[in-house]
Amino acid sequence: MLHALKLLMPALFPSWRFFDVIAPSPRIEVAMVDTPALGEPDEDAWRTCRPAPARLGPMDRIVSFFWNPHWNETLYLATCAERLMQDAGEHPGREIRRRLRRDLASQRDESQAAEEPRAAYFRFRLVFVSRQGERLRRDVAYVSPAYPTVDPQDR
Template sequence: MLKLLLPALFPSWRFFDVIGPSPRVEFCLLDTPEDDAAVWRECRPRPARLGLGDRLKGFFWNARWNETLYLTNCAERFIQGQEEHASREIRRRLRGDLLRDMASEAMPAYFRFRLVFVSRDGDALRQDVAFVSPAYSSVDPSDR
């Protein structure tokens, strides 16, 4: 009975069977679907510094961070083979971010996303690209 109760009382108690690297989602903006001159950017990068007020507010309400965790979860599911749903959710959230962040700018017509694993190789960081998507329309969500 105690073995069943401990994980409920202490969530970190054997919560993960294995801890491994989590894929990062990156995106690039394209003028045409065939464009190969991509500048990849991290999706929803973490702020370099958070003030005390932001930390306190985030402790009680942080919907944006919860959605970012969901995006990471979708990337993990994609790598595990649940491509259709995970890809659709990643595209949907990226498209929403683009529409919100680039509302005053001219938005490129297409975007791609990729999943990258980052690991340490001695003193350097190593990036292994696990997946690169085809080009998707930035404004038309009919690519389901």
């Protein structure tokens, strides 16, 4: 019985040494561009992909503890971004593009009433944010080429 308890304890009380390195996770930002030219979009053109809500009420927190598929997918995007930085092949970049296209399509559907013209291409970048004293430091680690906002293969 004592041997079984010794085997069970690490599962019940995991150690922080479980993680090799605790490092900042890259944030994904997206910019709309009109042409697939290689020029860098203006800094104002970049916006955070799937920003966290500014405020969650108590009931929203309880519900999200049990059911939160949108946040789970956001965590998956962060994992894909980390793998893209580790040069893990084409899959992470493809998954990020696919989900960004879906987000852009849903935003386009919501803004059709305003008839806002949409760019035909988008780019994404991975940004590491770290604190240096009182300031936040932003390091751009990766900038993608331009991709069409609509791709029939993503459907």
